[in-house]
Amino acid sequence: MAERLSYLSDTLLRSYSQILFSESRSVGAAILASSLVIPAHGFCGIFGGLSSAAFALVIGMDRIAIRKGLFGFNGVLTGLALGHFFSLTPQLLAVLLVGSILVTLLTILINHVFMVHLAAPAMSMPFNVATWLILLASMDFGILNAALPREALIALPWEPPYPADLFLKNIGAILFQFSPLSGFIITLGLLAHSRIALVLMIAGFLAALGVQEFLFASEPQWLTFNPMLAALAIGGVFLIPGPASLLLALVAAVLAAILVHANLEAFPQNLSPLALPFNAAVILIVVALRLRTYSSRAVQLTTGFGSPETNLKNAQAQRKSRRREMRIGVPFFGKWKVTQAIDGQYTHQGYWRFAYDFQAVDSSGQLWKGPGETCQDFLAYGRPVLAPADGRVALTLDGVPDNPVGSINTDQNWGNYCIIEHSPGFHSCMAHLKPGSLMVSPGQPVRKGQPVGLCGNSGRSPYPHIHLQFQSSAIPGAPSIPFEFQNLMVGGASTEPLTFLSHGILRENEIVENTTLSFDGSLFPCIAGVRWAYEFKTSRETWESMVDPIGNTYIESFPLRTRLYFHDVEGVFEITRIEGSRETGLFLFGASISELPNISPDRGHVGTVHWLASNSADGAVIQAWPPWIEMSHLLSLLGIAFQVATKYQMTPTPGRRHISADPRLCLKLPFGKLPLKALPKKEMLFADGAVEWLSIEGTTVLRRVK
């Protein structure tokens, strides 16, 4: 019973909060409350929301999605729209019931089409279409009475000054209530829930106001909520909040404002564009961003939306999952030296600046054995050349002979090559292959790490080496484009400490090791159901590894519950998100580490490994963080943030890995990083596929019990 009630209340409240892209019950409650300023009108919203959710439930849609309000919110909006145009009668309820069913069906269809074909959210498009259809049909219904004007009923006790009054009215207008009072209630809810969201709405509002002042004479009545929602969606929901996202949010707001005016002209007198301008502006931008080649700015979130603040917290995780979509590796097995990097002095210039040359190297740093006078003397010669990422072979050339060492062939610059298309406009090119060694042909799908040919000395190549570049087309010699590698080990000869590079570019003379394929197994053998017992401070704690229905892997602690979400790809354990109690050892562990390469002698890696990681500084990283820091998230809109930069060092011995973490609080500014203060050092030991102990400043606080 209690379970059903909570399902019902979740469904209802989130049907309201989703209107502002939130799953927070309190935001939902505020919106619901504000809609009840005119009870009859508000009732139409509740009726629409519940009946569309109920219909979705009856026909067997995903119960979790329903509970998140993803079906209800279009119903709420439809109910509020019809309740706005008509007065509440039994006939209206009948029509509304039909409208709710219609909007649910439309939600299913439009969401599906948008997701599959545009990879973009449909937002309130189903509501637009359903409401237009019902409104058009209602012109033939004799039974619905037009509603009476009711603005007079719902004034605030005091009159806010311009343009605050306009702002509040437009927030109310999202619910078809043109009253500052409902706007005020929603604004309060929003303030409690997300300051960034509120700032974005205000920014969108001001942008729209500017457009109106400078471009248009006539006032667009109440439709300014469109630019406001557009700014919120782009600036805080679909993109990670930041300066670039803020700029795009303003673009979206301006676009939406112009669309409002365009639509007002295009739509028949008695139809309103509703939320179409906002939907269209957001979809335009989201689709364009999704199809771009470089996505280092205005980074898109790919999964679950929280408040913009939460999204920001998850930004690190999101960056990782974005990496996971295309993890670019090096095109060889083993250790190779970067003999020419980006902007290299020999040939990596102009159009071809973003390129790398690699030559195989042995542990003593030698590139060849013997006199080095023939290709065969070079370690690189004849070694497999690999696809750097998944893709499809676009073009290959074979038959160009290898040059004798020291001479080059400038007629066929690239020699034998293999060009792979990884995504539209993103191709890799591996050149100077050995004649007769190509193992793939155009059209063939290839996997990351799959051999495509052998390293040779054909084309403009005085010594056997691999030339790698990414380019926007499949034409050999097309201009190069920048890219980052993921999950590499960088260092000198094998005795020197290595650096684990989770992502980044390489520099000349660095020796790089391909570890993505040689790592096997994971640090945590996180087959669902594995358990570990711990003593944390003075209490007992159990950890269990689990998989949720969507396939997210996490570790959960008991009895105090913390959830640590992680990825385990290419032998790198990455913590993506921490939820729940902050009083557990699991929380402490998760807050102490962000990524952990699974290096050990057993896996073929000896010697100390270093790496650096930066995380946004919030409660998840530092405990006892002052509450006002949450407000500092607002600064992130300007590219300013508190971060924790941690230096890690791992020393593996057979079966054991000792890790020390040296964290430092920094202020990240748009032009650099300002170190603020050192945070407590942590150390931990991994053995037997688990955390053995963890200490802070030398005091052991977490210990495994067997």
Next chain:
Amino acid sequence: MKRPYESPTISRHQGGITNKFGVGVSNRFQSEIEGFPISKLLQEYGTPLFVYSEKTLKKTYREMLDAFSLRYPKTRHAWSYKTNYLKAVCRSFHRLGSWAEVVSGMEYEMARANGVDPRFIVFNGPYKPYPVLKRALEDGAIVNLDSLDEYFEAEEIASQLRHPVKIGLRLNMSLGTHMSWDRYGFNIESGEALAAVKRILAGRKIRIEGIHAHIGTFVYDVQNYSTAITKLAEFATALKRDFGISLKYIDIGGGFASRNRLRGTYLSTADMIPSFDTYAEAICKPLLDGLTSVFHPEELPTLILESGRRMVDEAGMLISTVSSTKRMNSGTRGLVIDAGVNLLFTSFWYDHDVLPTSDHGYSNEDHVIFGPLCMQIDVIRPTVHLPHLEKGDSVIIKPAGAYNNTQWMQFINLRPNVVMISENGKVGLIRRAEDVAYLQERETIPEWLNG
């Protein structure tokens, strides 16, 4: 500098079977090991003395790993305990990343005591008594089964365990010219191996994680490796295609020839012994080619190497001292030294390099070197060119790191000190010379002989 005095000798003219390479003229000698004077080592640790060089061991390991890791993404070395199970030697390998390869309960316990995680212990061999097999399977070690009888026991053990039991299969195959070791494991060509797989699948209790072959030892024709690995890759492909078994490892065993000379061959070692690159190319290319059609790059099985003698032979040396000299009836000069086949078991099949530890000039003659035992077979070198050594002079015998410190025996004499010279020049005693009390420690006298 004053040249050392060389006493005149009269040697018989040898006009008979001439060696077509002629007799080299040289004054080869070695007075230091990694910069450490041998005379000082002898002074401190006595004679005879085994010496290991950590530097050589590491260099060899890195050469091996360099060669394989450029050609195949996942190569692991499992240190073959039987080759040398001195703790310091094993731990040196484990430090470098080697797993352990054991063939008995005794070796298994040694590996555990050296701190090797059981998941990285490869358990091979034709003899795994029930309790030993049970312990290894319980621990989650990598157990390669040798016969169906062993499988039946494993199945019984599996039914008592709660966690899933994983095994590998030792396979053997025909290699054409090379005499393959066919007494171990299941034969591929006859269909025996496939039948075993079907039986195991039908049993449902045990997962097949890998396949293993060890085609022999001192294999210097690398074509044999290509043939063997091609067959293993075909087998792995068939398992994946026909039964959906995605193997985690393919173990090609050991057998790489070390830089020693097999008795009775004339070629000098450097000409005949393939480099790691040659072995790696012979193994990795057919392996990768054979697997890519059905294995995605990230799921390629781990290639396990169990190379023993090649990895450690050169790192180990035996220093021995001349205790007497004699002229044989044939006219050949004879040396009796204080280390014989009791310590240098491998002299049964190798012609080790024997060098004086100081400069004795250019005048060489044929010698025969005897050990100290009272047995006609105790011969270290039947014939070797050496300068004129006298009682008290010492020689270094190498490579001697493989199989000697496991197969040596306390026959007639006790076993001497073993030291290791660390990479940074420290000398550590890694096995103390034995004494009679140690040798008799386990002995008891039945009461009727007491008093």
